[in-house]
Amino acid sequence: MKTTIKDFALSDTAAVIRKRMSVRNYEARPISEEDYEAIARYAADPSRLTGPFGGITRLDLVKVTGAVSEKGIKLGTYGMIKNPQAYLVGVIPKDNKTALLDFGYAFEKLVLFLTDRGIGTCWMGGTFNRNSFGREINLADHETIPCITPIGYPQGKEGLLRSAMRTLVKADNKKGWSELFCDGAFGRPLEEKAAGVFALPVEMVRLGPSASNKQPWRLVLSEDRKAVHLYLAHTPNYSEVMQLTDMGIAMSHFELGCGAAGVEGSWVQRDPQLALPDARTEYIASWVVKA
Incomplete structure (x- = not known):
């Protein structure tokens, strides 16, 4: 069954x-x-x-x-x-x-x-x-x-x-960790060995489908590893509807990965006010680990 x-x-x-x-x-x-x-x-x-x-x-x-x-x-x-x-x-x-x-x-x-x-x-x-x-x-x-x-x-x-x-949407090509995920702040690429219990959830996000395979999600793991912040890197002149939908897909994959890895938590919208790399990057939500 x-x-x-x-x-x-x-x-x-x-x-x-x-x-x-x-x-x-x-x-x-x-x-x-x-x-x-x-x-x-x-x-x-x-x-x-x-x-x-x-x-x-x-x-x-x-x-x-x-x-x-x-x-x-x-x-x-x-x-x-x-x-x-x-x-x-x-x-x-x-x-x-x-x-x-x-x-x-x-x-x-x-x-x-x-x-x-x-x-x-x-x-x-x-x-x-x-x-x-x-x-x-x-x-x-x-x-x-x-x-x-x-x-x-x-x-x-x-x-x-x-x-x-x-082939047109490069469906079989996925960006690497260094392009998508950060450690503590933007500009600090996250290494897989440093992700700890979040290694699986983060990889599940990387593998997610997205419109035209733009992969607009960005994750920043907090330094204390008590939260993971999700951001949308808007593609210029591209559908916001589709890219916000992509963010929901990323949330789904991350949560499922956390469930598989035994990491309890929940999604909240509580902007950590991190310094953003550019005006096209928008805060979406944070996964907060259950105390």
Whole structure:
């Protein structure tokens, strides 16, 4: 019997995060009733869709046949996805930065849950037709769809277009620790041997998915190792919505890594007022170790 993401042991957490990848090419066979039931149970549990700051993501499951929903609406993804069996659509209130953090956090845990069941996913924030998806799920005026994911069983080999997409966004290239993580202050690169119990959580953040693989997260470990501060290094002229969602993903991975490493704590927004490297770096949140 599969464990839930909340129950992963150390090796399981790391293995699932390492296993997850964007899947754009799916088998034509339908998703099993057992898997649909598991998704339905997941979506019916508000605690699973609640972020660290209390925002709850609304989750809609839309089954499709040949990219057409049961309502007869063609759901466009601009040729990026082949043989999707359904879509999971995340919905949150408009113009709410904290809701985007909560969304990224909750939706990534869903993605990892699906990965553990052998179901493929692909974070999509810009390459889908929001109007058609909005009609399909009866999107209200005060709501927005930050991202969706197609779901299905991975085909294995990617097509030429989908392989080109991975190359374009450098999906297989991740920045190193020295570029992303700092020890006590910005400008002091964190060495893995100095991270102590945070080595696994920090590495799990490094491996996380991000829009166009920009990896905009930055972590600063406090000198006393009682807190880890998360910052967003904004990419110029790039979507703030997507990059705030990326921050939620980073929070999810870090927390899961802490759970696996036995490091108790919680997320708070309490700016430590560190000297920032530039005007594009924004404080997001801090993981504070339980006393």
